[in-house]
Amino acid sequence: MDHDFWHERWAQQQIGFHQPEGHPMLATHWPTLDIAPGTPVLVPLCGKTPDLRWLARQGYPVTGIELSERAAQDFFNEQALTASVDRVGRFNRYSAAGIDIWVGDFFAADIATLGRFEAFYDRAALIALPEEMRREYVQHLGRLLTPRAKGLLITLDYDQNEMKGPPFAVPESEVHQHFDDATVDLIDNDHGRAGQGMLHNRRVKNASEYAYRIAYR
Numbered sequence: 001m002d003h004d005f006w007h008e009r010w011a012q013q014q015i016g017f018h019q020p021e022g023h024p025m026l027a028t029h030w031p032t033l034d035i036a037p038g039t040p041v042l043v044p045l046c047g048k049t050p051d052l053r054w055l056a057r058q059g060y061p062v063t064g065i066e067l068s069e070r071a072a073q074d075f076f077n078e079q080a081l082t083a084s085v086d087r088v089g090r091f092n093r094y095s096a097a098g099i100d101i102w103v104g105d106f107f108a109a110d111i112a113t114l115g116r117f118e119a120f121y122d123r124a125a126l127i128a129l130p131e132e133m134r135r136e137y138v139q140h141l142g143r144l145l146t147p148r149a150k151g152l153l154i155t156l157d158y159d160q161n162e163m164k165g166p167p168f169a170v171p172e173s174e175v176h177q178h179f180d181d182a183t184v185d186l187i188d189n190d191h192g193r194a195g196q197g198m199l200h201n202r203r204v205k206n207a208s209e210y211a212y213r214i215a216y217r
């Protein structure tokens with residue numbers, strides 16, 4: 001997936017992945033991770049999800065990373081927040097209400113600029129990327145995290161023959177392969193609900209979302 005693909009999606013507002021009310025599995029499962037408020041949370045490929053605001057309201061300093069400037073601007077507008085903007089290295093950083101969105105390429109983010117995070121939230125980031133980029137994504141995520149970091153990962157699985165991604169199907173076995181230095185617990189499965197919305201229109205017969213608790217060892 002090159003950058004132009006995503007810029008085009010945002011320009012055309014083809015953002016069927018966006019959930020204006022946030023993702024229900026976040027509020028259900030985040031508390032089970034037992035992460036102390038005040039712990040900085042990294043949200044890679046964050047789009048304009050209101051989940052950023054939810055996390056900030058629970059007392060976590062939140063750092064999103066997102067390619068699209070439009071997404072960052074829309075997020076702060078839709079949340080009725082006025083963001084300050086500054087240039088830091090290769091990123092434009094938007095900040096308000098305990099939320100920073102770094103606009104730029106996730107793969108260009110480094111700990112010298114962002115520091116390390118003890119927690120992360122990935123909803124539709126891993127599954128936004130084709131197979132060859134997913135391994136690199138998880139490795140890069142690991143570089144931005146502390147050794148015992150924890151996170152919530154929300155993925156999607158369906159028969160990849162039925163549709164070209166994104167979103168891509170990521171089976172449980174692949175999640176275990178990527179996070180082989182972490183304890184991975186499958187904690188939720190929406191039993192096909194994900195296939196009833198937008199994916200149904202794309203002729204996917206059966207699609208389910210899965211939530212995993214990830215704890216690096």
Ligand SMILES: C[S@@+](CC[C@H](N)C(=O)[O-])C[C@H]1O[C@@H](n2cnc3c(N)ncnc32)[C@H](O)[C@@H]1O
Pocket residue numbers: 006007017018019044045046047048049065066067068071104105106107123124125128
């Ligand atoms: C499927 S969307 C998910 C957005 C968000 N996590 C959500 O739940 O709504 C994937 C997002 O990743 C962004 N993206 C894709 N490649 C990226 C990259 N290399 N660096 C930063 N953001 C990227 C896209 O612009 C898009 O907003």
